[in-house]
Structures are given as C-alpha cells and as structure tokens.
Amino acid sequence: MERPGLGSSTWVPGRTLLDWAEDVRQLDLAELATVGFSQGAPFALACAARGLTSAVAIVSGGDELAHPESALPPDxxxxVDSVAADPAGAEVEFASFGNAETLWRLSIDGSPEVDREIYLQPQFAKAFRRALEAGFAQGSAGYAHDTVLHFARWPFRVEDLTSRVHLWYGGLDGNPTHSPDHGATLAARIPNVVRHYLPDAGGALLWTNAREILAELLAR
Structure with a gap:
C-alpha cells in the first residue's frame, strides 16, 4: 500500500495518521498484522490505535519525538520545535530538502558498515533506489507531510494500545529520529510490548533479521 502522495496514490491535503488507519479499514482485512519501518512506525501504530491490527512490529521505527518524555539531541x-511552531512552514522546508537521491545518500553515508553491507549489494541497492524514486514520483509533498506527522504529537495515545507490539532496534543505528534511546522510553509507555534490542545490529534489521521479526509478529 502507498500512502497518499507517495508512489501513484492520490495526494490528500491535510491528512492525519488516523486518516491512514481509515484508509486501511476500507480494505476489510481480517487478522491483520502490521510492520512499520522507520517513518512508517506511527502509521502502523495508528492502525493499532483504531483496532485494525492484533500485532505490530516496529522496526528501527520513528519514536513519538514530540512527546514530553522524549529526551532529544539538540538538532x-x-x-520538533519548528514543527510545533509552524507545521506548514516546516512542511515547506522538508519538501525543499527531500528527494530520492538525498535520502539514498543519507541512508548510505549515515549508516554503520553492517548496514552498508546490505544497502550496497547490487540487487538490494537497485530495489531500494527504485522504491525511493517511486516514493517521490509525484514530487516531495507526500514525504514532507509524512515527516511533519512524524515530528508532531501523535493523535492517539500509545498507552491505550491493546495490540501486541514488538519494538526492534539495533544498537549501531545512529539515526536519532528513529528513537534517541532505541525504543526504551516508548516501550515503557506501551502496555503489551516486547522490546528487542540487538547491540551489534544497525538500522537495517528489517532485512538482516527478517525471519525472526516476522516469526515473532505472527506467533500466537
């Protein structure tokens, strides 16, 4: 599924995280299990907040950075403060910055060697770059709006989630917008949660540990 404004999905101005959950509801999927990678995390948790999924795996996921308990690096x-003060202006800034090539370079240059070994494999790099290019096929507006939704307060409380939630973080993942403390604070807020912390892994857990992640997600 492609979120509005990404790929070939129609752009919807002013949409929210919970609007995405309503989009998913229209598919009428039974026993849905959800994976949220990186900035997809709040969208996956929004589905859980609306009771659409019984189990969620958040992999190298974006934290609720605007929550008061989040201890954030200065940058x-x-x-977070700029999004809170002027979300429309922040969206313009993100739009001017975001494109497929920039995100590719950030992924490569900002990742530890354990991740680059995955990302730079020829077949993977081709698929990764193709996915990034598809995401920006309509321009950068979809990416920019998603980024604002990530950095703003989420319109649901993770404390109220009833789904099983598995958090997966690698200790070598240095991206502070994933989670400054590798999901520790987020795990303390979610009732039915298991936090998996792999100290020698990076942010590419969805590919380096896919079998383990999906097996835990689907376990009953």
Missing amino acids: VRQL
Whole structure:
C-alpha cells in the first residue's frame, strides 16, 4: 500500500495518521498484522490505535519525538520545535530538502558498515533506489507531510494500545529520529510490548533479521 502522495496514490491535503488507519479499514482485512519501518512506525501504530491490527512490529521505527518524555539531541529538538511552531512552514522546508537521491545518500553515508553491507549489494541497492524514486514520483509533498506527522504529537495515545507490539532496534543505528534511546522510553509507555534490542545490529534489521521479526509478529 502507498500512502497518499507517495508512489501513484492520490495526494490528500491535510491528512492525519488516523486518516491512514481509515484508509486501511476500507480494505476489510481480517487478522491483520502490521510492520512499520522507520517513518512508517506511527502509521502502523495508528492502525493499532483504531483496532485494525492484533500485532505490530516496529522496526528501527520513528519514536513519538514530540512527546514530553522524549529526551532529544539538540538538532532533533530543534526540528520538533519548528514543527510545533509552524507545521506548514516546516512542511515547506522538508519538501525543499527531500528527494530520492538525498535520502539514498543519507541512508548510505549515515549508516554503520553492517548496514552498508546490505544497502550496497547490487540487487538490494537497485530495489531500494527504485522504491525511493517511486516514493517521490509525484514530487516531495507526500514525504514532507509524512515527516511533519512524524515530528508532531501523535493523535492517539500509545498507552491505550491493546495490540501486541514488538519494538526492534539495533544498537549501531545512529539515526536519532528513529528513537534517541532505541525504543526504551516508548516501550515503557506501551502496555503489551516486547522490546528487542540487538547491540551489534544497525538500522537495517528489517532485512538482516527478517525471519525472526516476522516469526515473532505472527506467533500466537
């Protein structure tokens, strides 16, 4: 599924995280299990907040950075504050910055060697870049709006989730917008949660540990 404004999905101005959950509801899928990778995390948790999924795996996922309990590095705090003060202006800034090539370079240059070994494999790099290019096929507006939704307060409380939630973080993942403390604070807020912390892994867990992640997600 492609979120509005990404790929070939129609752009919807002013949409929210919970609007995405309503889009998913229209598919009428039974016993849905959900994976949220990186900035997909709040969208996956929005589905859980609306009771659409019984189990969620958040993999190298974006944290609720605007939550008062989040201890943020100064540069991330600045981004969160700018989104809170002027979300429309922040969206313009994100749109001017975001494109497929920039995100590719950030993924490669900002990742530890354990992740680059995955990302730079020829077949993987081709698929990864194709996915990034599809995401920006309509321009950068969809990416920019998703980023604002990530950095703003989420319109649901993770404390109220009833789904099983598995958090997966690698200790070598240095992206502070994933989670500054590798999901520790987020795990403390979610009732039915298991936090998996792999100290020698990076942010590419969805590919390096896919079998383990999906087996845990589907276990009953």
